[in-house]
Structures are given as C-alpha cells and as structure tokens.
Amino acid sequence: MLKVQGLVSGYGKVQIIRGVDIEISSGEIVSIIGRNGVGKTTLMKTIMGAIRPMAGKIEIDGKDFTKKPIYTRAADGVGYVEQGHGIFPALTVEENLKIGLGINNMKKSKDLSIAHEYFPILLSRSKQKAGTLSGGEQAMLSIARVLVAKPRIILLDEPSEGVQPNVVNQIGEIISKFSKEMNITILLVEQHLKLIQSISQRAYALDKGVIVGNLTREELLDNDTVASYLTV
Numbered sequence: 001m002l003k004v005q006g007l008v009s010g011y012g013k014v015q016i017i018r019g020v021d022i023e024i025s026s027g028e029i030v031s032i033i034g035r036n037g038v039g040k041t042t043l044m045k046t047i048m049g050a051i052r053p054m055a056g057k058i059e060i061d062g063k064d065f066t067k068k069p070i071y072t073r074a075a076d077g078v079g080y081v082e083q084g085h086g087i088f089p090a091l092t093v094e095e096n097l098k099i100g101l102g103i104n105n106m107k108k109s110k111d112l113s114i115a116h117e118y119f120p121i122l123l124s125r126s127k128q129k130a131g132t133l134s135g136g137e138q139a140m141l142s143i144a145r146v147l148v149a150k151p152r153i154i155l156l157d158e159p160s161e162g163v164q165p166n167v168v169n170q171i172g173e174i175i176s177k178f179s180k181e182m183n184i185t186i187l188l189v190e191q192h193l194k195l196i197q198s199i200s201q202r203a204y205a206l207d208k209g210v211i212v213g214n215l216t217r218e219e220l221l222d223n224d225t226v227a228s229y230l231t232v
C-alpha cells in the first residue's frame, strides 16, 4: 500500500532522513518509534509531500508520489494528522470538520456522520470553538477531520500529545476500530508506549534518520526492547 525506498530528505542541505525503506500493506497499523529528534516528523512530512525528497521513491497503491505536492494528497486518499493536532482554534468543531471535506465543500452541508459515529462527543460540541476543547477532544477532532474525507491511509503524528492517559486508551481503541471497519492503513508516530503497544501490528525503529529495527508485534510487547529504542 505504502512503499518508501531509499528516502533521503531534510532541510536545506542538511540530511535528516538518510535512506529509509518502509513497506506497509493495506489495513495495517504500523508505528515509527524513536527518540526525540531522530527525524520521525521529518519522515512523515516527506511522505506527505510537505518536504521534497532529495533522493528515493514514495509509492502509494502503486502510484508514484515522490514529486507530488502536499495539496494533492487528500484527493488521493492520504490523510495527515500533524503533531500538535493542527486544528483551527478560532473555528468551531463543525467548521474544522468541514475543512476536512475540502475547501470546495465548506459551504455545503456535507456528511460529517463518520466523524460523529467514531467520535460522538464531537457532535455535542459542534458549535464550540475548537480552541476551548480539552486536549483529548482536540486530538479526536484532528483525527475526525481527516476521517471525513474517507482516506485509504492516515499518517498520525503523536496523537497522544497533551492527552490524558485514559483518553489516550480510548483514542487508541477508536483508531483500531475505524482502521478495521473502513480498511484504513495507519502509519503512526508515537512516544506513548502503551498506545504503540495496544494498536500497532509492528513497528520500525528510527535512529538518526535510518531504520535501525523492524519490530514484530511480539517484540513490541516486550517493554525492555521497545524502551531501548525510545530512551536516550
């Protein structure tokens, strides 16, 4: 479904991602784990088209995405939940969700039912300004906003950030549920060990811009093994 080969990217002339290979099948939930600053967000942004690769190839469903810009991704079924959730705080929950439907559909009363089906709390908060939501609700909104476009793959960058532990569990269960029911592939960047372990089928470990581990589900469930990739 997603195939990344020999990917090199960074900022200016500085290489942060230094030859990454990743392969994910349709419907899989796969995590990228690694310490702070190893390049996880840079990798996600490169796959998403926000950073142009210096070398390598990105394929999604057999189509070459290497040089495609970020704004074509949503129409091609690729959703991105950026680190820090990326919601619009001055807009209402409903307006944020409508943005997920695409700029052309903003004024139409399009179907947001998928968002409400998986995140019912957002229905009761429809008219509330997104900036006044709790951390957990903001995380839910950021995921729901991508979900309304019915993507085939979602890149999720640290959805647990600023979210209470019990709500992180709840969000994890919802991600697993819609991934299974809608056959959505998930590439997850996380530091939150429990979330990684509860929903990932396997994981890649990233260190200094290269893949240093390819962990099976069994290896992921071993706290010491995972911790060795997450701690400094």
Ligand SMILES: Nc1ncnc2c1ncn2[C@@H]1O[C@H](COP(=O)(O)OP(=O)(O)OP(=O)(O)O)[C@@H](O)[C@H]1O
Binding pocket: 011, 016, 034, 035, 036, 037, 038, 039, 040, 041, 042, 043, 083
């Ligand atoms: N816009 C930028 N310009 C230059 N360097 C950057 C930029 N964004 C990130 N970097 C650098 O790239 C490196 C990797 O950062 P990145 O955010 O990808 O790491 P990360 O693994 O996602 O970290 P974290 O877990 O803290 O989010 C860091 O050294 C960072 O300082």
